Amino acid sequence: MNHKITAHEPEEELLSSAEEAFQDAEESQKRWELWEQKHRLKSVRIEVPQAEYAVLQDLAQQQGKTVAQFIQTILVGALPALMSPSQMQPRMQ
Amino acid sequence: MLSVFQSEQTELLKLLYDRIYIPASELAEYAKHGAEALIRELLDNGFVVVCELNQIEKEEAKRISEKIAALPLTKDKIAQNHYPEAEAMVLASRAELEKPEILLDERAAREVAKARGLSVIGFAGLLIRVCKAQQLTPEEVREIMLKCVSLGTHYAQEFIENIYRQLQEERHEP
Numbered sequence A: 001m002n003h004k005i006t007a008h009e010p011e012e013e014l015l016s017s018a019e020e021a022f023q024d025a026e027e028s029q030k031r032w033e034l035w036e037q038k039h040r041l042k043s044v045r046i047e048v049p050q051a052e053y054a055v056l057q058d059l060a061q062q063q064g065k066t067v068a069q070f071i072q073t074i075l076v077g078a079l080p081a082l083m084s085p086s087q088m089q090p091r092m093q
Numbered sequence B: 001m002l003s004v005f006q007s008e009q010t011e012l013l014k015l016l017y018d019r020i021y022i023p024a025s026e027l028a029e030y031a032k033h034g035a036e037a038l039i040r041e042l043l044d045n046g047f048v049v050v051c052e053l054n055q056i057e058k059e060e061a062k063r064i065s066e067k068i069a070a071l072p073l074t075k076d077k078i079a080q081n082h083y084p085e086a087e088a089m090v091l092a093s094r095a096e097l098e099k100p101e102i103l104l105d106e107r108a109a110r111e112v113a114k115a116r117g118l119s120v121i122g123f124a125g126l127l128i129r130v131c132k133a134q135q136l137t138p139e140e141v142r143e144i145m146l147k148c149v150s151l152g153t154h155y156a157q158e159f160i161e162n163i164y165r166q167l168q169e170e171r172h173e174p
Helices: A018-038 A050-062 A066-081 A084-093 B001-008 B010-016 B023-033 B035-045 B055-070 B080-093 B105-114 B123-132 B138-150 B158-174
Strands: B020-023 B047-050 B101-103 B119-121
Touching: A018 B010, A018 B119, A018 B123, A018 B158, A050 A066, A050 B080, A050 B119, A066 A084, B001 B123, B001 B138, B010 B123, B020 B080, B023 B035, B023 B047, B023 B080, B035 B119, B055 B105, B080 B101, B080 B105, B105 B119, B119 B123, B123 B138, B123 B158, B138 B158
Parallel strands: B020 B047, B101 B119
Antiparallel strands: none
């Protein structure tokens, strides 16, 4: 990247307590876990090659989705092709 | 977000968030700091969405900016300079966004946001979360924060070292 990003205004006092920064992180993690529980979601981390990522990004954009949402749609949509509904049902309880 | 751009860590945001919402007034703020091209790129790929506030929301943002300017935590007493953060707070209060996190490093703005019941996280908090998920090492967290400092962001040296030490200690805990 060849961008020169200037800093926050010097008269602004920034967060300087490590304890508060760790608290931010901990609370954020808890919120994320609660959100997952509420929406009955489970996070999965996947790596995709950069070239394919660019394609996924284009396709996701066409559908007004983020790449993560687009991959989620593809994966969940592909399940019936991999396993019959009767086989899937016991695992989905 | 300025620290995210300074340290070239926009990918880090994508590890934690599905989408970032910013009020329209933030665009001018990013342009002022030289981040116009970066924000444009994120807008183009749909990761960042710009939201326009209605008149009632703008009036609320004006009141919030005055509240921030009045706090002893800021030396900048011009309310208008705090307006973009104030708009972000109003935006974060919208019910349809399901209580999002608001990314704020400025202490005065953080205090006002917390008093409004918003969920606040600073740039260091983001880095700590990513480090705890083992997507960054403590050394990388320190390096990223130092890069922001080298570009003029006034994170205290002690603040950075305390975070680094604690992350290292946690890494070595059984």
